[in-house]
Amino acid sequence: MKRRDFLRSSALASGAFLIPSFLKPLEAMAMGDMSGYKNMVIIQLSGGNDGLNTIVPYGNDIYYQKRKTIAMQQPDIIKLTDMQGLNPNLSALKEIYDQGWMGVINSVGYPNPDRSHFRSMDIWQTGSDANQFLTTGWIGRYLDSTCSTCKDPYTAIEVDDTLSLAMKGTKMKGIAVENPAKLYQATRDPFFKQLVHQHDSANLNEDNLGYLYKTMIETYSSADYIQQTSKTYNTTAPYPQTAFANQLKSVAKFINSGLKTRVYYVSLSGFDTHTGQQNQQGRQLKIYGDAVAAFVKDLKQANKLDDTLVMTFSEFGRRVEQNASNGTDHGTANNVMIFGGNLKKQGIYNNAPNLAKLDNGDLKYEIDFRDVYATLLDKWLNVNNSQVLNKNFAGLNFI
Amino acid sequence: MVSNIKHIRHLYARASFGIRFEELKQAENLSVKEAVAGLFKASEDISPANIIAGNISYKNFLLANEGTKKMFLQEQRQQEKALNIDWVNKMSTSDAQLREKMTLFWHNHFACRTPNAWYAQQLNNIQRSNAIGNFKTLLMGVSKAPAMLQFLNNQQNQKNHPNENFARELMELFTIGRGNYTEQDVKESARAFTGWGFNKEGSFVARPALHDTGQKTFLGNTGNFGGEDIINILLTKKETARFICTKLYKYFVNEVPDALHINAMADVFYSNNYEIKPLLEFVFTADWFYADKNTGNLIKAPVEFIVGLNRQFYITYQNPDVVLQFERALGQVLFYPPNVAGWPGGKNWIDSSSLMYRIKIPSTVLNGGVIEFSGKVDPEDEAFIATTRNQKQAVTTKVQAEVDWDRFFKSIPKSASKTTIAQTILAPALTSSVTEIINKTNDTKALVIELVSTPEYQLC
Numbered sequence: 122m123k124r125r126d127f128l129r130s131s132a133l134a135s136g137a138f139l140i141p142s143f144l145k146p147l148e149a150m151a152m153g154d155m156s157g158y159k160n161m162v163i164i165q166l167s168g169g170n171d172g173l174n175t176i177v178p179y180g181n182d183i184y185y186q187k188r189k190t191i192a193m194q195q196p197d198i199i200k201l202t203d204m205q206g207l208n209p210n211l212s213a214l215k216e217i218y219d220q221g222w223m224g225v226i227n228s229v230g231y232p233n234p235d236r237s238h239f240r241s242m243d244i245w246q247t248g249s250d251a252n253q254f255l256t257t258g259w260i261g262r263y264l265d266s267t268c269s270t271c272k273d274p275y276t277a278i279e280v281d282d283t284l285s286l287a288m289k290g291t292k293m294k295g296i297a298v299e300n301p302a303k304l305y306q307a308t309r310d311p312f313f314k315q316l317v318h319q320h321d322s323a324n325l326n327e328d329n330l331g332y333l334y335k336t337m338i339e340t341y342s343s344a345d346y347i348q349q350t351s352k353t354y355n356t357t358a359p360y361p362q363t364a365f366a367n368q369l370k371s372v373a374k375f376i377n378s379g380l381k382t383r384v385y386y387v388s389l390s391g392f393d394t395h396t397g398q399q400n401q402q403g404r405q406l407k408i409y410g411d412a413v414a415a416f417v418k419d420l421k422q423a424n425k426l427d428d429t430l431v432m433t434f435s436e437f438g439r440r441v442e443q444n445a446s447n448g449t450d451h452g453t454a455n456n457v458m459i460f461g462g463n464l465k466k467q468g469i470y471n472n473a474p475n476l477a478k479l480d481n482g483d484l485k486y487e488i489d490f491r492d493v494y495a496t497l498l499d500k501w502l503n504v505n506n507s508q509v510l511n512k513n514f515a516g517l518n519f520i
Numbered sequence: 521m522v523s524n525i526k527h528i529r530h531l532y533a534r535a536s537f538g539i540r541f542e543e544l545k546q547a548e549n550l551s552v553k554e555a556v557a558g559l560f561k562a563s564e565d566i567s568p569a570n571i572i573a574g575n576i577s578y579k580n581f582l583l584a585n586e587g588t589k590k591m592f593l594q595e596q597r598q599q600e601k602a603l604n605i606d607w608v609n610k611m612s613t614s615d616a617q618l619r620e621k622m623t624l625f626w627h628n629h630f631a632c633r634t635p636n637a638w639y640a641q642q643l644n645n646i647q648r649s650n651a652i653g654n655f656k657t658l659l660m661g662v663s664k665a666p667a668m669l670q671f672l673n674n675q676q677n678q679k680n681h682p683n684e685n686f687a688r689e690l691m692e693l694f695t696i697g698r699g700n701y702t703e704q705d706v707k708e709s710a711r712a713f714t715g716w717g718f719n720k721e722g723s724f725v726a727r728p729a730l731h732d733t734g735q736k737t738f739l740g741n742t743g744n745f746g747g748e749d750i751i752n753i754l755l756t757k758k759e760t761a762r763f764i765c766t767k768l769y770k771y772f773v774n775e776v777p778d779a780l781h782i783n784a785m786a787d788v789f790y791s792n793n794y795e796i797k798p799l800l801e802f803v804f805t806a807d808w809f810y811a812d813k814n815t816g817n818l819i820k821a822p823v824e825f826i827v828g829l830n831r832q833f834y835i836t837y838q839n840p841d842v843v844l845q846f847e848r849a850l851g852q853v854l855f856y857p858p859n860v861a862g863w864p865g866g867k868n869w870i871d872s873s874s875l876m877y878r879i880k881i882p883s884t885v886l887n888g889g890v891i892e893f894s895g896k897v898d899p900e901d902e903a904f905i906a907t908t909r910n911q912k913q914a915v916t917t918k919v920q921a922e923v924d925w926d927r928f929f930k931s932i933p934k935s936a937s938k939t940t941i942a943q944t945i946l947a948p949a950l951t952s953s954v955t956e957i958i959n960k961t962n963d964t965k966a967l968v969i970e971l972v973s974t975p976e977y978q979l980c
Contacts, residue, residue: 239633243859252688256864274872283849284871286858297873307876310908311901312891312973321952324975329775329819330948332867333875333975340872396586 159501160376162369162385162431163260163287166409168393169238170435171402172455173474175211176225180204183476187442191398191449201225204473210406213414221467222417222426223460224519228474229493230454230486234437238393238451242436246287248491248510259494259509260384261290266508271383275343278375279386280368288386294336295384296343301371305348308341317341347380354378358419365389366412373416377423383502392435396446409433417460426462430501430520432493433458440482454486457493459519466519492517527552530815531804533947533980534772535559536617538828541931544944556804560797563619563652568645571606572599575638575722599637604847604854605840607644608823612830622651622796624823625771628865629764630662630694631857632671639667639722640855655764655794656755659694663751666718672860675717677710678730684710687750689860695754697763701739708736712745761790765799772803774814775866781808816948819869820980822850828980829882829972832945834924842919849877870978882972885921888912891973892966894957929964938967946976 177193178184180203185192198206199215205225207214217223233251235241244251248259257265264271277288277295288295298304308314317338324334354377360366368387375382391405413431420426438455454474474484495506495514507513528547532539536559539547547555576595611620626647634640643665650658662668663686669675672686687710691701715731718724726746736745739753754760765785766777773781784806789799803809820828826846829835837843847853851874857863870878883891890908897905932941938958942950945968950958954976961967971977 240859254859254861256861256868282873283851284873289868289871291867294871297871304876306904307880309901309904310880310891311893311897311904312970313879314898314901315893316953316974319953319956324951324953329817329867329979330951330975333819333870333978336870336872336875337879337975340876343872396589 158379158381158428159383160385160425160429161383161497161501162372162387162429164409164413164431164433165285165287165386165388166392166405166433166435167238167242167388167390168435169241169437169439169451170392170405170455171394171398171439171449172435173438173441174398174402174449175208175406176201176227176456176458176469177206177208178204178473178476179206181473181476183441187476189443190447191443202469205469207410208403208406210403211410213410217414217417217460218468221464222421222462223458224464224467224470226457226459226470226488226493226517226519227472228454228484228487229434229457229490230437230484231489231491232486234453234483234486236437236451236453238436243286245434245436245490246285248494257291258285258287258289260287260386261294262509263290263384263498263502263504264293264295265290266504268383268502268504273343273346273381274339275347275380275382277384277386278347278372278380278382280371281386281388285386285388288384295386296340296347298344298347298371301344301348301351304344308344313337313341347375350380351375351378356419358415358422360415360419361408361411363408363412365408366415369412369416370419373419373423373425376420376425376429394439395444395448395450398443398448413460421462428463429461430463430497431458431460432497433460434490434493438484441476441479441484442482452483453480454484457490461520464519470517470519488517489514496520524548524551526815527810528555529944530810530947531555531559532617533816534809534818535800535804536621537611537824537831538980539944540832541928541933541936541944545931545933552805552810556801559618559804560652560801563616565614565616566619566649567610567614567616568648569603569606569610569641571602572637572641575636596635596637600635600640600855601840601844603637603641603644605843607854608827608830608843611823611827612835618800619648619651622800623648624821625768626651626658626662627854628857628862629767630668631860631862632667633856634667634670636667636670639665639670642722643667644855650796652796652800655789655796656751659751659755660748662694663690663747664716664724666722666724669716669718669724674713677714677716679711679714679732682707682710682714682732686710686716687713690750691754693861695751695763696757696759700757700759705738708738709745709750711736712738712750713747716747755794758786758790761786761794765789768799768803770865772800773809774817778808781806812949816946816976816979818980819866819978821863821865821869822847822852822874823854824980825850825878825978826881829885832928832972833886834927835885836922838920838922842921846877846881850874850881875975875978878978879973879975882977883969884915884919886923886972887965887969888914888916888919891969892963894961894963894966894970925965932964938964941967942971945971946974947980948976951976 174193177198179195179198193208197209199212200206231251235251246258247255249255260277264276274296279285279288279295279297281297282299284297320334325331351374354374356370356374360370372385389409394401420429434457435455437452439449439452443449491510492514495516498504498506498509499516500520525548529539614620632643646661646665672689673683674686677683684706688706692698711732715727717727733744735742741753765782769777769782788802792798852863883889890912942954942958957970961970
């Protein structure tokens, strides 16, 4: 007996009407309606990436004055404009930039910035004000919103083994999938299968027990869908041998195989560079740049780049002035990098950070990060941003 | 009598980390009142955490070459880990269950992070020793604890440069809650706390030179207030009693607040000068506490889940890192709340991956990852079953947990039916899926492993 037949018959036999309804959209879905299906990929750089040594404002003397030993030197910088250039470890992104597939938004932050890693990450993940504590993430609230295609947990996938707050809504949550085959295997425990198939309607009430059973059934069905769909695509594009590149490779596989997922979430840590920054950050940026370049090219050859938008952020930038240990301490505003085949504004979006007018030695933000989110929500995910961000943000014009 | 057993089980599910069979045997013939008294009696013991012997010296850190810095950070991490594990052990083995359960409540209410394990232990002990004592004493202690002063930046709160962080959270999260104070109240009370800090020895100090001695107007009162005055004024407001009682109601009774019950609780709390014991006695002996809609419906926090399992099966871990991995996978690492508002709890604990971990963890600890399956086996499952059996030894070696099955089985009365066993292990009323498991499974060990691997087991 085929798995699906088995599922259907046993589900019907036990009166679990939910199972067939989970399977229906999968079967009804043909590759045909996948064209124009927009994906968004969020890359989180954890630890506070030093944006000034990432997109380097080499045209500004203050940069060199404040960073006597850790500034990027002119001949090494990959120049993008007269003012800003790429850290040499991001050399792989030069080609992507030249193709018009990369954008940089400078000085993104929020009022009353918090310099604690976990609090600032919380603020970025929930989309809250600095003095507000939200228990849901902005992607989670997108899933909760009126978005019509958001009823399944695989609408938002985090390539990791646990789920970030960003992906948790009140009613809906994304799903964490480090490895689709492993997740699938884990859900096939015969006992687990029995629980999925033999619950009764009392298990599906609006109470907490119902919520647990629904989550379990959705996990079972999503694990199956993700595994069965993604295994149909065989990745041929070359990727670097890093864990982060592997995550992006998984995302590309998901996208290229036609998975009906709108949002993907991956992260790379190691950016808290208080000491010996050049080597440490350089290593991480190389991992980042090489992987993103491979990812973008992979999507391009699969004709998916026009339907994909990538946003990279970090919880904060770092102080303009270096510290005594050849590193930098926690700062405030930072740049956000955007990738995609369909950018309305390619390259550098706005003025380079103003290094002359600082707030206690830190950059002043010029663009609220929620204006970036609003742009993604309004123009890419097609949901009114005020539904997700709890107030309306004007948004930007990069897409 | 039957309903009394039901009450006792529910009381233990909420006021402790779940009932053991041996506890049920002792308490099943007690009245609710007697059982509540028993829980308080057992919690008279205030053994503080003392695993962290002292403050690590920052001297080496400040001398700082890369090597000493690294060692310092390693020691710091080691201490954090030791403190965490020590508390899990305490919750899992202590008879002072209600005290530990309340310490966990205050740990979340006064959520705080510090890289200094000595300070973290101090704060934890303040919360433990006052867990069922007086809220005012507790609040004063917490407000003067180095961990909190550091976390909410009061060390930097000085005359002419007030830092409002502590004052704001004191009102928003620790006492009266949003909507009951103005921005001006935050500013004025921050001035009152100027100079509150701690010294190198980790003791509270009020630094007069940094204190703003001017007049402050706070919640309608004017005077030359210091920090203690602000706390006293906050406690005169009934909103504070109501705010704490709402949180306690959600912790012990139901996530959905019931205004009538909460007001009754607030009356008791306020009129008893913020004594916690009479308030809890009131809750645990109220009829509504035992109402069907308030039983078996709370989602266990990860730590409650882990501790409950440890207690029920007398589990000891040879490699305590395993416990930390569980905490991480399930989303609750002790001493690492997500922010000053604490863990949001309830359904927030559950997503696809955390639920999968919750369903898998018990069998991983108890039986090398195998849930003996007594339902009908589909041919395509045979491969799965063979694989997990093969891996069983490897999983057991990796987890390194010891389960005292002898003690567990001895604690179950000979006369106990499979249904009684299920009712003791699972808090919600038995659903048809659980009944099915009961009917199909004859081996007691297989049965209990199946029971703790259900969605029902996530509830208390």
